[in-house]
Amino acid sequence: MKNYIPDYFAYYLLYPKSFKERNILCEDKFLFYTICQGLRINQPKTILYTRNNSFLNDQQNIITLQETLEIIQNIPDKKLFIKPRFGVGGTGIHVLNKTNPNTFIDKQKNVIVDLEYIKEIVKQDYIIQAGLTQHTIINEIYPFSINTFRIVTECIDNSKIKILFALLRMGHGGMEIDNATSGGLYTKVNPNTGELYKYALTNNQEKFLAHPYTNFKFEGFHIPFWDKIVEFTLKLAFKFCDIKYIGWDIAYTEDGPVVIEANNGPDISILQDFYGGLKNHFKINSPTDFWYSENYGIKDL
Secondary structure, eight states: OOTOOOHHHIIIIHHHHHHHHGTTHHOOOHHHHHHHHTTTTTOOOOEEETTTEEOOTTTEEEEHHHHHHHHHHOOOOOOEEEEETTOOOOOEEEEEEEEEEEEEEEEETTEEHHHHHHHHHHTTTTTEOOOOOHHHHHHHHSSOOEEEEEEEEEETTTTTEEEEEEEEEEEOOSSSOOOOGOOOOEEEEETTOOOOOOOOTTTTTTEEOTTTOOOOOTTBOTTTHHHHHHHHHHHHHHEEEEEEEEEEEEEETTTTEEEEEESSSOOHHHHHHHHHOTTTTTTSSSSGSSSSSSSSSSOOO
């Protein structure tokens, strides 16, 4: 147990020393999307934003509530995700499903997306994105959520990227998001071969040899396009090399890998569930070296 990293150490000392003042690059979904758009990185299509009690279109121009509703009603996509601009762990995400050509329903609230719904959404800062269609192989594992690969990278000397850990996160029980903290499953992926581990876990440490909804068996299955996911992630991480450790959420579609978001403080618990204590992986020789850092010392917390 001595090699295990406590949550407080990871989130208040280890990770802050990694991202320093650059944490906003990952935490702000609007900013992250804008950066990736400029770098032409594959990511979900953003339809709308809310900011300062206003809606903005995909050109970042302010539009009226009625114009917003018309954009949603006429969009060809069958699913939309409304994500809090600074949300974590899947908290606060609304999933909209199209029920007929001009109608979306928020299943969580069980309400139709109408003008009154739009008036409520505009009160908080959101980014609204079109849903993806994941690769058929990934869809066979669990079809109701976009199942993503959590890949943690390390930037070494601002010049080399190394993949430290990889997990596959899956939805569970009809849920449409894959976050472990929201009830999803997760399993280890061999970073070198793309082979899944023999079982998956929930946040409550329930263990499954096969997915409980699809009966998809984990042990021995190799992700056939793992090399493409690795190549995409390494190139992506290099563009954000100012942050030493990042947990990337990568989806895979019929057209290839897509970055969903970046996490400058990836969940330490789910990593240690499969990789054991991570003290050596993060090169923590003496914990006291982390008590004070230039911008995020313990004295400032």
